[in-house]
Amino acid sequence: MKYATLGKTGLKAAVVSFGGIPIQRADAANTVAVVDKLEEYGMNYIDTARGYTVSEEYLGAALEGRRDKFILATKAMSRDYAGMCKDIETSLKNLRTDYIDVYQIHNLPEKDIEKVFGPGGAYEALVEAKAAGKIGHIGITCHSADAMKILVEQYADRFETIMFPYNIVEDQGREILAQAREKGIGTIAMKPMAGGNLDDWNLALRYIAASGVIDISIPGMGSVEEVIRNAEAAEGFSPLTEEELERCQAIRKELGTQFCRRCGYCAPCSTGIDIPSTFTLANYARKYGLGDWARARYEAMQYHAGSCVQCGACERRCPYNLPIRDMLAGVAQVFGY
Ligand code: SF4
Ligand code: SF4
CATH class of the missing domain: 1.20.58 (Methane Monooxygenase Hydroxylase; Chain G, domain 1)
Incomplete structure (x- = not known):
């Protein structure tokens, strides 16, 4: 496994690491098997979220006795101080640890930036938790290039990692991710498979690795087979051939921009539609x-x-x-x- 330094955090994370959304569809025993495989392949960065229902709890149980072998990242949607304080405590309890390496403000849109960084905002809670040794680094995840631009241009001294969608059909964040990297912010690609819309794992992960703007990607994994598939893809990283670049272009043309990434933020539907x-x-x-x-x-x-x-x-x-x-x-x- 190859490792990258995640910007100014100094953390050395596997270039293909673990995204914890799909672990929700697994069970506690399967999560242990998944974490066993992550350990075996050296995929040492585990990302989850308060919002991923049982994901933190399953992972916390599976990490018992081996917490120190992994870099642990989670995130919460709270925008104010009190909410974020509560979320941090819940994450610590769920993950059965007294220290989370990276705590992220989850899905931060442009309209919430001032609130989060202003007086009484969630950022104050993260700074306090960092000073108390409960978290190691502060990160942000967002889905809008406009929001990321503001964050990187105006708030770069306040956070250390940024997570943004990046894949064959979504490279709209490319320029700003490059700027983030220049400022020492670790860059993490979410949705490397475009929310399940891409089916060539090897091509998708190699595309991101060749981008030059991403430190690590975190494909979601809910089974041992998915861990093996991603780990094997990561081991064979090589530059994309002309033919593969043409395939990427064809995929872009076919999918366009209006496709669902399966993030689930639209729920709940008023009439119950999934x-x-x-x-x-x-x-x-x-x-x-x-x-x-x-x-x-x-x-x-x-x-x-x-x-x-x-x-x-x-x-x-x-x-x-x-x-x-x-x-x-x-x-x-x-x-x-
Ligand atoms: S439709 Fe729902 S699941 Fe799909 S990208 Fe939008 S919020 Fe995410
Ligand atoms: S009823 Fe239709 S418009 Fe309203 S939340 Fe559900 S899918 Fe969306």
Whole structure:
């Protein structure tokens, strides 16, 4: 495994490390097996979040007795001091540790930046926790290039890592990530597989490694097989060939920009539709010739795209500004309801 220094944190993290969203669909025993495999391959950076339901708890249990072998990162959505203090304590308890290496402000949009860094904001809680030795470094995750630009240009002395989507079809953060790196901020790629929209793991991870603006990427992993697949891809990193660059271009053309990254921030839907799953099933039906398979699963869902009442609540929460209502209309066309 190759390692990169995560900017001014000085932490040496595996270039392909662990994203903890999918561990929610695993169980406690499977999480132990996943962490065993991470340890075996030297994938030493574990990222999770307060918002990933059981992820912190499962990982905390799986890390018992080997916490020191990993760099542990988590994050919370709180924007104010009191909320963030509470979140830090909960994370420490869930992760069964007295120290978290990187604590991140989760999904920070432009509109919340002043609040977070202002008096009584979440940042004060992080500074306090750092001084108390509860956290090692402060990081930020965001999904908007405009927000990242403000953060890197105006607040670079306040945080040490930035996590941003970066993959074959999303390199809009490239220039600002380069600036972040120049300022000593460690750069972490989230959504390396574009939220499950890419299927060539090797190509996707090598694309990021060759970008020159990313220190580490954190593909989500919920099974031992996924750890092995990512670790093996990381071992064979080589520059992209002309033919592979052309493939990346073709993928970009096919996916465009309006695709769901399965982040789940749009939930809950007012009528109970599982928005990202309906998009995935429609994609399976449209692109992969799995119409019957997808239709059976779609039928089994409790609420379908056609039940959308057009309230727009989901669109206000989607960090990618997707026209979810129009996209659901497309899903309803695929399946007929
Ligand atoms: S617009 Fe439709 S999909 Fe979005 S929250 Fe409202 S009902 Fe749900
Ligand atoms: S619709 Fe938007 S918020 Fe919902 S899962 Fe997809 S990308 Fe995320």
